[in-house]
Amino acid sequence: MKDNHKPIRPLLEYFDRVISLTDDEKELVRTKFKPHLYLKRQFVLQHGNICKTFNFVVRGCLRLYKVSSDGTYHVLQFANENHWILDLTSFHKHKPALFNIDALEDTQVLRISYDDLIDLYIKAPKFDRIFRVLLENHFMQQQERLAQLVSFTAEERYEAFLNTYPDLQDRLPQVQIAAYIGVTPEFLSRIRKRLAENNG
Amino acid sequence: MKDNHKPIRPLLEYFDRVISLTDDEKELVRTKFKPHLYLKRQFVLQHGNICKTFNFVVRGCLRLYKVSSDGTYHVLQFANENHWILDLTSFHKHKPALFNIDALEDTQVLRISYDDLIDLYIKAPKFDRIFRVLLENHFMQQQERLAQLVSFTAEERYEAFLNTYPDLQDRLPQVQIAAYIGVTPEFLSRIRKRLAENNG
Numbered sequence: 001m002k003d004n005h006k007p008i009r010p011l012l013e014y015f016d017r018v019i020s021l022t023d024d025e026k027e028l029v030r031t032k033f034k035p036h037l038y039l040k041r042q043f044v045l046q047h048g049n050i051c052k053t054f055n056f057v058v059r060g061c062l063r064l065y066k067v068s069s070d071g072t073y074h075v076l077q078f079a080n081e082n083h084w085i086l087d088l089t090s091f092h093k094h095k096p097a098l099f100n101i102d103a104l105e106d107t108q109v110l111r112i113s114y115d116d117l118i119d120l121y122i123k124a125p126k127f128d129r130i131f132r133v134l135l136e137n138h139f140m141q142q143q144e145r146l147a148q149l150v151s152f153t154a155e156e157r158y159e160a161f162l163n164t165y166p167d168l169q170d171r172l173p174q175v176q177i178a179a180y181i182g183v184t185p186e187f188l189s190r191i192r193k194r195l196a197e198n199n200g
Numbered sequence: 201m202k203d204n205h206k207p208i209r210p211l212l213e214y215f216d217r218v219i220s221l222t223d224d225e226k227e228l229v230r231t232k233f234k235p236h237l238y239l240k241r242q243f244v245l246q247h248g249n250i251c252k253t254f255n256f257v258v259r260g261c262l263r264l265y266k267v268s269s270d271g272t273y274h275v276l277q278f279a280n281e282n283h284w285i286l287d288l289t290s291f292h293k294h295k296p297a298l299f300n301i302d303a304l305e306d307t308q309v310l311r312i313s314y315d316d317l318i319d320l321y322i323k324a325p326k327f328d329r330i331f332r333v334l335l336e337n338h339f340m341q342q343q344e345r346l347a348q349l350v351s352f353t354a355e356e357r358y359e360a361f362l363n364t365y366p367d368l369q370d371r372l373p374q375v376q377i378a379a380y381i382g383v384t385p386e387f388l389s390r391i392r393k394r395l396a397e398n399n400g
Contacts, residue, residue: 076347121332136335150274150276
């Protein structure tokens with residue numbers, strides 16, 4: 001019960017759902033992952049900087065996005081409770097990030113540095129399995145996102161958004177969802193109206 | 201030396217570069233991965249079917265693509281020697297594939313089924329580490345591809361293609377590279393000419 005009301009608890013539960021942890025492994029997680037609070041609109045990562053942490057969202061919502069040369073915002077991923085977010089190439093290869101990550105709400109994260117993650121794999125190889133599964137899930141979501149971007153209609157992309165993020169539909173501003181779908185907020189309104197009529 | 205001239209050898213070398221395998225683990229790889237030859241133009245996976253194998257290319261070249269409703273081909277990934285290719289969601293969740301995979305050349309693969317892969321993880325947890333690293337590499341490539349699709353110019357996408365697939369530039373037909381960049385073959389010709397002039 002000692003993790004009650006502490007931000008580490010959702011992370012331990014997340015790991016436990018993949019494979020149960022020993023007390024020593026739980027202690028390792030407590031040592032390696034550091035809590036951090038990002039206020040709404042604060043940057044977790046800015047394009048061109050190095051992504052120094054692998055981030056788990058305990059409470060709140062982050063987005064990963066790019067701005068194209070014409071000023072359009074492209075949101076590629078949201079991360080709310082129990083989701084992970086980072087620029088993986090920047091994190092692993094210590095290269096300038098291609099993406100921005102910022103907070104859409106005040107967001108409590110647990111984050112681990114590259115060196116600590118490598119040390120975690122060495123000290124407890126069980127985390128190889130946990131992160132193998134975590135990366136599989138992330139990879140599946142990204143492969144579907146690629147399919148959506150090249151060949152889905154806006155309406156299909158909105159339906160995919162509802163499936164991927166069932167909790168975010170009524171929580172996020174219309175403009176953020178529109179930037180994920182790749183349409184204007186006005187066009188998103190029309191999609192929502194049409195879907196409501198079809199279902200009503 | 202016993203794997204000389206056998207297709208299993210490049211795969212064992214690939215795994216060995218991540219973490220060295222014992223003789224028992226190598227034997228397990230020989231049992232679990234089956235060789236298969238796809239002839240040029242043959243399908244590895246058709247959209248709507250279940251992706252039943254995780255595929256490692258020994259020799260040749262495969263592509264993963266989608267066709268949008270207007271008939272446009274979108275190539276999302278090539279896999280030549282020492283690369284992996286599959287529809288991960290279909291493979292893991294036994295759901296209809298979103299993508300097609302076919303052979304651009306006669307292609308020798310080593311492939312493993314879902315049940316065999318799970319059994320491999322159980323019998324030799326070292327493969328959790330190997331596939332964790334493999335998935336990281338794949339994930340990085342996909343995250344970069346997402347950035348390219350939403351915010352790179354055609355010329356930047358072509359340069360990214362050259363970086364990702366240094367061996368394929370002179371090997372693939374122009375039309376395949378164009379379908380990866382997202383332009384017509386004529387437009388790709390103009391990009392190549394412009395880049396040659398700038399470098400010449």
